[in-house]
Amino acid sequence: MSKHSVRGGNVAGLLERFAQLQEKARARTGRTFPIIVIQEAGLDGFWIHRVLQNEGIESHVVDPASVATSRRRRRAKTDRIDGEALLRTLLAYKRGEPRVCAMVKAPTPEEEDRRRLCRERKVLTNERVQHVNRIKGLLFGQGVSGYEPLRRNRRQQLNELRTGDGRPLPKHLKTQISRELDRLELLLEQIKAVETERDALLAAQKVALPGPAAMLLDFNGIGPEFTAVLWSEGLFRHFDNRRQVASYAGAGADALAKWIRRSRAGSFESRQSSIADNTHSTRLAMAAPSAAIRAGFVV
Secondary structure (H helix, E strand, C coil): CCCCCCCCCCHHHHHHHHHHHHHHHHHHHCCCCCCEEEEECCCCCCHHHHHHHHCCCEEEEECHHHCCCCCCCCCCCCHHHHHHHHHHHHHHHHHCCCCCCCECCCCCHHHHHHCHHHHHHHHHHHHHHHHHHHHHHHHHCCCCCCCCCCCCCHHHHHHHCECCCCCECCHHHHHHHHHHHHHHHHHHHHHHHHHHHHHHHHHHHHHCCCCHHHHHHCCCCCCHHHHHHHHHHHCCCCCCCCCCHHHHCCCCHHHHHHHHHHCCCCEEEEEECCECCCECCEEEEEECCCCCCCCCCCC
16 A cells, blocks of 8 residues: 655645556556545544535545544554554445444535534533633632532622631632633633524524424423533434435325334434534434324424
């Protein structure tokens, strides 16, 4: 297996390297072969995949956790070994061997950007927890407990606090906690802004044609955040297979309910592979609806 290096982000250099490889193969065999590319889903996102597809190159994005590895011993992990493993996986996949790997359904730029809301809220929430724990830790070192930084009267309570031996809070400690509260309040405002943007996006989906987001909002016990995560991370794709649910949509809800009863567990279960930091592992299992629910499609 030949190995070549191209500087990261140098798309022109990558395409030039592909052209050189094609010309080399044509000079040896007298035939022109297409380029087939495979890459792991990871922190690079899907922009390379879109660039290759726009150039007419067959590109595949694989879930790295689905590639089989040796279980006898702990293997070395280098770019060279991973590259050869990916190439062998691609060869087996193109030969039609079953269960070789799980190829990722790449989202569109709009679908990828829509995930930012839920992921940003998760990051902001983690930062909020860190600031709250830091404030409680500083106060605990002075024998103070029971202070809740998330309450609206956090500033007033801070002025009334006394140390474990009855002294007012030291000057510099109080100043440090005040700066922590400033950052905490900024995080609370940002979380509220993200949630407002998320709710507006879900409301627009509820007004539009019936879709996964609108259907999930109708279920009791499913809040907007859980709905947004399921919709953006798992239900953005089409789960088409040999047993099309759409074929039963024209026959009405009775035929749909009949098909539901024939299923093994009486429920539909959709699974999306976990993809590093770009797609969360999502699993959805919903009980089969009754015939009274006139739904065109059921996931």
